[in-house]
Amino acid sequence: MLWRMLTVLLALPCLSWAEETVVTGVSHSRFSLNAALDGSELFIFGAVRRDAPIPDNAGKLDVVITVRGPEQDVTVRHKSRRFGIWVNTAAVEVLDAPSYYAIAASGPLDEILSESDRLRYNIGMDHAVRRIASHPKIASARPFSDALVRLREKSGLYTQEDGAVALAEDTLFQVGLELPANLVEGDYSAEFFLVRNRRVIDRGETGIIVQKTGVGRWLYNLSQEEPLLYGILSVALALAAGWTAATAFRLARRR
């Protein structure tokens, strides 16, 4: 399997606390993945800039990285039993849900980062989805947004990987994120957080343009933009494939 890799290099300017900073040097990176493949890996790495030695009393340094895909409205449906069979009976529109959301940290997220900072910087699966269209008939939409996160975690679109970020010598960090093939194309944003004593001490952000390549992407775009042409092409392809295969077999049997 071919793994395509992207490197987001983080350069090292200015500072805020304890002379430790992380800022992106590349403002936009392009990432192409072949849609015919099963998935690809997004490889992110960077460094911590430090102007003075780490004080002895400083706590452990940790790094948290999040990646968010383009936001979309999503309908989440709920089944219940009617006349003995299971039927979709309720639907809730979840607004601006990220099409992809990954959290990677150098340790267990709950332990290395305080609840208040997770809330402030919107880090965590419980903060993945924020807006839900109000619905008169449904008392609480919370189970629906939880279900969305659960379903997307199952399909690999949302992922939390505690301990996936490798931090070497408190300076160099890196993480590889597996991307599923049904990723949405568009502008992704990657955020980086330096964490000490359960507090965020610096953050950086960079944009990544995700593009698909290959026949699959071409077919998908054609089906969306030129559906009539796509339909005619589908029939023509099917006729050609059916006829070719049948003819090939007839010829092979005659020999």
Add this chain to the structure above:
Amino acid sequence: MQIYLPIAEVSVDALLLLGIGGMVGILSGMFGVGGGFILTPLLFFIGIPPAVAVASAANQIAGSSFSALLAHLQRRTVDMKMGVVLLSGGLLGSSFGVMVFSILRRQGQFELVVSLLYVLLLGIIGTLMLMESIRAIRRARNPGTVVKPRKRHTWAHGLPLKMRFRTSQLYVSAIPPFVVGAAVGVLAAIMGVGGGFIMVPAMIYIIGMPTKVVVGTSVFQFLFVTGFTTILQAVQNKSVETVLAVILLVGGVIGAQVGVLLAARLKAEQLRMFLALLVVFVCLKLASDLVLRPAELYSIGSS
């Protein structure tokens, strides 16, 4: 070997798809049925979204009918005029079916309705086939029983709008073939089946066509109706997965050759019994999925 289907947005094993196409091909080679009614539920079972499975199955049927139609044209076993009447009904039925398809999908009820229709259809076909094959096995044991000859004059001959169909040597009303064609068109759009199981008996018993032109004429109708349905589905519902259809086709053609060979070696009654059991099994599996509590009660987007 995993392959990503861009429209269905799922990854599936390409060999598994080839196998399913091949199995359906074996069935069609052995029994002369299209096999759409087995193909579409099998696609549901391997995780293809129902809307994509139905629309792509229509595409697959268009492809597999083409070489069959060419063979029938060569043998002159197609009643073109009858085919055109059936087809005009079919196009109307298909347009209506695609419309219903998109309404159901927007409501989030497409999967449910398709499953219910399949349970009903497979239940009827399976039961009839089981009964028929039991009767056939009995008949083979005591050959004394006489099979009744069928009437060529049916109630359909009393209706207005009569037309002459030379190839079928018939002078009948155009209404029954039009209605039959329309019904089959609706099924092609909503269920992704060719509809031979309805069309062939209707042509023989209601319209009274001679058996030798029945298959060729229905293949003529399948090709154009499923081709038209595919284009309509692509435009209205964007749910046609060409990659899937082509893989299934290739598997299907290979399977059909195997099926013809198998059919020559096995006993017809046992073959029919096997197909009947398969149909009943798929029916029960679909029914149990509807009745048993699903592991996940929530789902994302339109089915």
